[in-house]
Each structure stands twice: as C-alpha cells, then as structure tokens.
Amino acid sequence: MSKLVLDPNIVHADEVYQTLVDAYEGLDAGEREAFSARLILILANHIGNEQVIRAAIDVARGDDV
Amino acid sequence: MKRMGTITVWRDIGASPDRNGSTERRSVVIVGAGPVGLTLALALGRRGHDVLVLEKRTFIAAASKAICFSKRSLDIWDTLGVADTMVERGVIWNVGKVFWGARPTPIYQFDTAPIKDQRMPGFINLQQYHCEEILLHGLAALPNVELRWGHELTGVQRSEDQVSAEVATPGGQYHIEAEWLIACDGAKSPARELLGLPFDGRVFEDNFLIADVKFKEERPSERWFWFDPAFNPGQSALLHKQPDDVWRLDFQLGPGIDKQACVRPEAVEPLVRGLLGPDVEFQEEWYSVYNFQCRRMERFIHGRVIFAGDSAHLVSPFGARGCNGGVADADNLAWKLDLLLRGKASVALLETYNTEAIAIADENILNSTRSTDFITPKSQASRVLRDAVLQLAEQHAFARPFVNSGRLSTAVAFANSPLSTPDEDEWNGVPPGGAATDAPLGGGWLLQALAGQFGLLSDNFDAEIAGIKSVQLAKHTVHHGVLRKRYDLSDGAAYLFRPDQYVAARWRQPNREKVLAALHRAQARNSGGVKP
Numbered sequence: 333m334s335k336l337v338l339d340p341n342i343v344h345a346d347e348v349y350q351t352l353v354d355a356y357e358g359l360d361a362g363e364r365e366a367f368s369a370r371l372i373l374i375l376a377n378h379i380g381n382e383q384v385i386r387a388a389i390d391v392a393r394g395d396d397v
Numbered sequence: 398m399k400r401m402g403t404i405t406v407w408r409d410i411g412a413s414p415d416r417n418g419s420t421e422r423r424s425v426v427i428v429g430a431g432p433v434g435l436t437l438a439l440a441l442g443r444r445g446h447d448v449l450v451l452e453k454r455t456f457i458a459a460a461s462k463a464i465c466f467s468k469r470s471l472d473i474w475d476t477l478g479v480a481d482t483m484v485e486r487g488v489i490w491n492v493g494k495v496f497w498g499a500r501p502t503p504i505y506q507f508d509t510a511p512i513k514d515q516r517m518p519g520f521i522n523l524q525q526y527h528c529e530e531i532l533l534h535g536l537a538a539l540p541n542v543e544l545r546w547g548h549e550l551t552g553v554q555r556s557e558d559q560v561s562a563e564v565a566t567p568g569g570q571y572h573i574e575a576e577w578l579i580a581c582d583g584a585k586s587p588a589r590e591l592l593g594l595p596f597d598g599r600v601f602e603d604n605f606l607i608a609d610v611k612f613k614e615e616r617p618s619e620r621w622f623w624f625d626p627a628f629n630p631g632q633s634a635l636l637h638k639q640p641d642d643v644w645r646l647d648f649q650l651g652p653g654i655d656k657q658a659c660v661r662p663e664a665v666e667p668l669v670r671g672l673l674g675p676d677v678e679f680q681e682e683w684y685s686v687y688n689f690q691c692r693r694m695e696r697f698i699h700g701r702v703i704f705a706g707d708s709a710h711l712v713s714p715f716g717a718r719g720c721n722g723g724v725a726d727a728d729n730l731a732w733k734l735d736l737l738l739r740g741k742a743s744v745a746l747l748e749t750y751n752t753e754a755i756a757i758a759d760e761n762i763l764n765s766t767r768s769t770d771f772i773t774p775k776s777q778a779s780r781v782l783r784d785a786v787l788q789l790a791e792q793h794a795f796a797r798p799f800v801n802s803g804r805l806s807t808a809v810a811f812a813n814s815p816l817s818t819p820d821e822d823e824w825n826g827v828p829p830g831g832a833a834t835d836a837p838l839g840g841g842w843l844l845q846a847l848a849g850q851f852g853l854l855s856d857n858f859d860a861e862i863a864g865i866k867s868v869q870l871a872k873h874t875v876h877h878g879v880l881r882k883r884y885d886l887s888d889g890a891a892y893l894f895r896p897d898q899y900v901a902a903r904w905r906q907p908n909r910e911k912v913l914a915a916l917h918r919a920q921a922r923n924s925g926g927v928k929p
Contacts, residue, residue: 366785372785373786373796373799
C-alpha cells in the first residue's frame with residue numbers, strides 16, 4: 333500500500349470514534365498533547381510509508397491533495 | 398599550564414625566523430596548522446609536492462576542542478601512515494548510550510561500528526592537541542613540507558594563475574607568490590575575511606558548557622548522553638572518555654546566561670558532581686562555554702584560493718561532524734590537487750572538490766541541525782514530540798530510531814558525482830560514489846592494499862593500465878567471504894576505486910576499455926583540456 337486511503341476503511345466507525353474520544357477522557361491539556369504525540373508516532377510507525385505519512389499530513393493541514 | 402592571552406599552551410614551539418621584505422615562490426601554501434591543514438599537508442607532502450604551512454600561533458593549544466575521530470578519518474589517516482599512532486594514543490569506543498531523566502538504565506543504545514571485520518575502530522577519542530602532534534610527527538619526515546609558526550596571513554591577492562600572500566611575523570612582513578593557497582584557517586578564517594566572502598547560516602541561542610576534567614575511576618569507554626537529567630533539569634548532558642584520565646563533560650545551559658560566571662569553578666562543580674557522583678575527586682582541564690552556528694560558504698573554490706574545514710563550513714558539535722568533515726575535505730582535495738599539479742588533470746577535476754565537499758558539508762549540516770532540534774526543541778510541538786519519542790523508546794523498539802542525540806559522522810556518499818560511472822548491472826555492495834568499506838584481504842586489509850591510489854579490485858582481471866593498482870583476490874590463498882559479500886563480488890567482476898577509496902565504477906563483466914573510460918571519467922578528463 334503506497335497511497336493514502338481516504339475512502340471509508342473502518343467497518344465499525346462509531347466504535348472506533350468513541351474509542352478515540354474515550355482515550356482522552358480525564359486528561360488535562362498537557363496530557364492530551366503528549367497522548368496525541370505518542371499516538372501519532374505509533375500509528376506513523378505502523379504505516380511505515382513516508383509518502384503515505386506525508387500525504388496524511390497534507391490532508392490534515394487542509395492542503396489540496 | 399602556560400597561557401597565551403586566553404589560550405592555554407599544550408606545547409610551545411616558538412616563532413619561525415622572520416623573512417623581512419623577501420618574496421618567494423611556492424607551489425602550495427596552506428594557512429592553518431589545525432587537523433585539517435596538517436592532514437592536507439601530509440597528503441600533498443607524501444605525494445612529493447612543495448608545501449608551506451603558515452600558522453599564526455607559535456604553539457599547540459591545550460584545549461582539547463575536537464575529541465571524536467571517526468572511522469572514516471582513521472581510514473584517511475591510515476593512508477597517510479598516522480592512524481596506528483592515533484588509535485594507540487586514543488580511547489577506542491563503539492557504544493553510545495542514551496539516558497532520560499533520572500532513569501539509571503539507558504532507554505536506547507547504539508553501535509557506531511555495526512559492520513565488523515574492519516581494520517579501524519568505529520571511533521576514537523583523542524584530544525585535538527594529541528591529534529595535531531601525531532600529524533606534525535608525520536610531517537617531520539617530509540623535507541618538502543615546511544611549517545612556519547608565528548606567521549600570519551595579512552593580505553591575499555588573486556590573479557589568473559597565482560595567488561599573492563602577505564605574511565606578518567613578530568619582526569616584520571614578507572610576500573609569497575603561490576600556485577594555490579588553501580585556507581584551513583578555522584571558523585573565523587582570515588583568508589575568507591580578507592577576500593570579503595560571505596559565510597551565511599544560522600546561529601543557535603542555546604549555550605553549552607564544556608567541562609574537561611581529570612579523575613581516576615574505571616568507567617566504560619562509551620558515549621553517554623542524557624536528556625533532561627536530574628543533575629541538569631530541562632537540559633542535556635554528554636560524557637566522553639579521553640586518554641590520560643581526562644573526561645569530556647558537556648552540559649546544555651540554555652539561552653541568555655552569564656558566560657563568564659558559568660565557567661567559574663563554583664558554578665561547574667555542582668554539575669560535574671551531579672553527573673559523576675558527589676564524592677568524585679577531579680581537577681579542571683579546560684572549561685569553556687560555547688554556542689554554535691551552522692554556516693557554509695556558497696563556494697569553496699575562489700580562483701586560486703580554496704577553503705577546507707571550519708573556514709568553509711560550521712556545524713553543531715552533535716555527531717562529531719566538524720573536524721571529521723574537515724578531514725574529509727582535505728582527503729577529497731589532496732588527490733585532485735595532486736593530479737592537477739602533476740599536469741594529469743585539469744581544473745574540471747578540481748571543480749568536483751567544490752561539489753563533493755559541499756555535498757559533505759550539506760549532509761553534515763542537515764544531520765547536526767536535526768540533532769540540535771531534537772536535543773534543544775525550538776517549539777512546544779517539537780518538545781512534545783521529542784518527549785513522546787523518549788517515553789515510547791523506553792519500552793518500544795520502534796521509537797528508538799527517532800531518538801537523536803547526534804548522528805555520528807560517517808563517510809558521506811556522493812549520489813550524483815560526475816566522477817562516478819553509473820552501474821550497467823544489478824548490484825548490492827558499495828555503489829559508485831560510496832566510500833569503500835574495509836574488509837580482510839589476504840593477511841591484511843582491502844583499504845591498505847588500495848594504498849591511496851586508483852585501484853582495481855577483482856578475482857584475477859587486470860586492465861593493465863598505468864596508474865591503476867591491481868588488487869587481485871586470486872593471488873591470495875585465503876577465502877575472501879567477507880569481502881565478496883560486502884562488495885557483492887561475482888566471478889570475474891571488478892571495482893574501480895578512486896585514490897580517496899570511493900567507488901568510481903564496477904562491472905560484472907569488466908574489460909580494459911570500460912576501465913579506461915571510467916578512469917578518465919573519475920579524473921574529469923572527458924571535459925577536455927588535458928593531454929591523454
């Protein structure tokens with residue numbers, strides 16, 4: 333896989349969304365920032381593909397892709 | 398120890414005689430007797446050239462300054478006959494450990510020499526003055542190399558085919574007409590200033606304290622680095638072993654500090670005791686505060702004046718890329734200038750010093766800047782990501798490659814050198830533009846067999862071309878498994894190496910014509926201007 337997936341790719345979307353929201357439960361601003369950073373690093377490593385990571389950054393930033 | 402102004406003297410040499418009002422003609426004048434100038438003098442001197450080294454100081458400075466010398470620098474010095482002395486005198490180390498906060502065990506460790514079976518170690522630590530002494534000892538055997546101490550460059554005039562230098566001595570002034578002037582005169586390069594050449598880059602605001610201290614204690618010969626240690630909260634620290642029971646301690650102090658106050662013994666002592674333990678008995682060797690800069694000249698060749706080392710480029714110290722980068726410059730320049738001086742190459746070859754040395758400098762600046770940004774994050778987001786990496790690295794292997802306490806200096810590969818002949822076959826091994834990796838050969842070593850000349854490595858093929866040293870595996874009875882694997886050598890294949898041990902070309906099916914064409918390309922002879 334060398335292209336960023338932007339079509340729906342998660343079967344139980346509501347479950348995963350709720351899991352993300354729950355993961356931040358009870359964290360203060362600093363902890364939230366640190367948690368996000370760890371999560372991004374873990375997911376980036378799982379993806380492992382520089383082009384996909386770059387493309388994801390562009391999409392997150394709101395750039396045209 | 399004796400002091401000259403603010404600088405402590407390691408060895409007083411004394412001023413060389415004045416030459417009032419004289420004019421002399423020389424082939425190569427090197428300005429600066431630091432490790433880069435002395436390496437270049439040795440490389441040109443051993444090739445028989447007339448070399449004059451001018452050094453404005455009359456002594457070797459005692460400050461240890463550069464202390465980490467890479468395998469690549471040792472490989473270069475081995476072709477100049479001085480590496481064994483450096484290794485004997487130095488502290489060999491291969492392991493780096495990274496600590497975080499108050500944790501007593503490292504969160505990450507690395508090996509600077511992951512490829513074993515090489516003659517030289519991954520790194521040695523050696524005070525710069527020892528390095529300079531060893532290079533000077535090597536130069537003493539060469540009658541064609543002259544060193545003048547207390548002789549300072551005060552004027553430079555360039556013309557088409559020569560350079561005129563004004564030199565001041567304690568008792569007067571004199572004049573030299575040289576074919577080439579090589580400015581190895583350091584970060585504040587008088588040659589660069591005299592020519593009014595810009596030196597653009599970036600200044601980093603963080604201050605660092607070097608505390609070289611002497612104490613007797615058994616500790617491993619490893620590089621230890623701390624992020625946010627308890628003894629220097631919010632900052633970093635580094636510990637390196639040097640010879641003679643001297644240790645390099647380096648503490649990040651942050652921006653906006655009183656530089657005079659923080660080198661006072663009462664300010665340094667708590668940091669040293671924090672790192673080494675409360676009861677350690679130590680003596681001051683050298684305390685110094687620095688903040689660093691990343692800069693590079695736009696070009697390193699300006700007519701007949703050539704820049705090498707700190708005069709041409711500056712990096713942060715993380716990764717030992719300053720002095721090692723300068724030694725790489727000297728090595729890259731020496732064989733090209735040698736061929737040019739002997740009429741075997743044109744300025745087209747010399748011009749590749751400009752492109753290749755800039756490639757080296759840019760890689761060093763890129764790596765050391767990234768290390769700096771990891772060690773001293775410049776934004777809140779950068780700090781949050783950095784701390785997330787450190788936290789994850791403790792438990793998870795995936796995060797450890799992100800930990801950047803300095804990417805240690807290795808040979809820089811030239812992906813697009815005009816001197817390289819592109820592959821015509823499928824290969825692993827070392828590509829054209831890559832530096833040779835050493836390997837056992839017969840009873841010795843590949844890099845020693847190449848001996849700083851153009852070399853052809855093969856089973857039993859010899860192109861029989863003057864000026865190429867043939868290294869044939871078939872002439873040795875031992876099995877060359879490591880070497881064959883390292884170079885992906887199939888039966889009948891061949892590698893052409895440049896005098897600086899970089900791969901120029903390689904073939905599965907070599908023949909004389911191919912080798913000759915690649916040799917000419919590696920000497921930039923295809924650009925014309927030189928008799929075949």
